[in-house]
Amino acid sequence: MGIKETKKNIDTGIVEVESYPSEQVSSQEKGPLILEDIVVRFDNKETEIAEQLVTGREHLQIISIFGMPGVGKTTLAKKLYNNPSPVHHFDKRASCVVSQTYNKINIFADILRSVKDHDEETIMQMDDESSVEALYKSFIKWRYLIVGDDIWDMNSWNDFGRYFPNNKNGSRILFTTRHKEVGLKASHHSVVNELPILSDVECWELLQRKVFQKEHCPQELVDIGKQTNCQGLSLAVVVIAAILEKIEMKNPMAQSCKKFEFQLYLKTQTSSETY
Template identity: 40%
Template sequence: MAQNDINDDETVGFENEEEKIIQYLNRGTNELDVVPIVGMGGQGKTTIAKRVYDNDVRAWCSISQTYNQSELLQEIFSRVTGSKNKGYQDDDVLVDALADKLRKSLMGKRYLIVLDDMWDGMAWDDLRFSFPDVGNRSRIIVTTRLEEVAKQVKYHTDPYSLPFLPLDESCKLLQYKVFQQEGCPPELRDVSLEIAEKCKGLPLVIILVAGIIKRNKMEASWWHKIKKSLLSYLGESDGCSLTTMQLSYDNLPDYLKPCLLYMGMFSEDARIPVSKLLSLWIAECFVQNIESAEDYLMDLISSNVVMVSKREYDGKVKYCQVHDVVLHFCLEKSREEKFMLSVKGDFQPSDWKENRVSFSFSNPNSHPSV
């Protein structure tokens, strides 16, 4: 679980949706309320939540599909108070103590808590009594892909289903991600509109496509080649993000592909220390030295498959992360190419045919059966 820093890049689109969410936060009941935002992966739920992330006391927490209750409470408590709670050995004692401390730390304060990417209503059941209601219009934003989860967390406000980006905003986002402040040349505007239409209003798809186009952004023939590729890659919206990731992956230079797949070694929502990541790349012989490794990382960031999470004061990238759609692609592709095996439960050595294995458990005391 990691707090999501606001990205460096300017965001485009969703101005009307942002205003609606702000109205939900500022108007209505004085009681504690939950604002559920529903949409498919890559549709922009997290982006909207980031824009309205401002209040007296605030905390942002991403919830992985295999979350741990004590870690979840610890993360929120740390964000709210700026401190860490340690010293409990028994997990049940830790959960009870953290829940009580979190509730006390929020008592009497107006707060905004963002619970990003909730997959299971049980996570809400584990947290709900830690959020006090003292009639001061405190709010909790929950983003989820699942309508049933949105209904389960609802208090007073009905779930808000995030619409797809309209074509004009899709084209504006595509052009911005390709050209930044330069502006799109007139001779490329028509083809950019045609490509934006193929992205079906999904911001993640638009951003991934922009990362491909950027490599030869001034060549009209390249834009038309990408448009033609989209016709063969993209099907229904539900699989649109993953198939676009395949297109992005296919267009990466061969030397970057193992570096991207290696991101699957890290857990969902993890903020990855760049110094650690680059050292691992060098140890794996993906790259020979730190300078080249830094260049590789910047190439992946420029391709929009890796995101900047936090920068140093001098502008260098300190932490990076990947969208969960990108992570899912890396895990699937790694297994397909026998690059890496990701294990989330009991493990039999006979199952291991890959060169690397990554273990992930919701219970920190669990371990693989080998």
């Protein structure tokens, strides 16, 4: 049921483990579990994009991360937002989620809350015009970083990106998108970064590490485990692994049951519609 629900919701972005029954997943390993494991393969990419954020042209630079839903764009963007290099480089930082259905005033309100230039009551009373004015004034004198998650198309980008000042002091806007064209058309000097899907080998290594931790996968499960089809999506591997890893053990033959459920699940999963 959990996998079917994830498949249904995958296009909405990162799906947290909280969406699965509490008896399957322990509370201390929910959100951070997914964030940690999806980005482990993107260490080099994180370093590369962090360098793009703090070096280069003085004019406002637009940088995008594109890739399939579930490949890890949102997670990587969050890591970059908190990366020590940008944190120390920019005077002001703010992040927001745009998504397919959005409200411009609400997005700007979230950004203004991040920089804490206005109290909550003032922000709540702003209309479209006053929020745009407040946004401009909040950033015009500062070197800033704005991270926008899930820009769907050029209309979304125009509604989001055109109101930030080009103060020629090295400010940056970083956003995630599913479509390369959005990143290319956002600016004449935009920088586009692609996140590729996992290879079959990488999928298996991540699944094996998450389910069995430091132990080796039992030999009888290796062949069926390697057949798991997660379509190269980091999120799919981590969510599947989290569910398998935390299945409750309620009888004396717990370890044998776990191996059986692992094998049974993978056989079912690989013989039905792919994730």
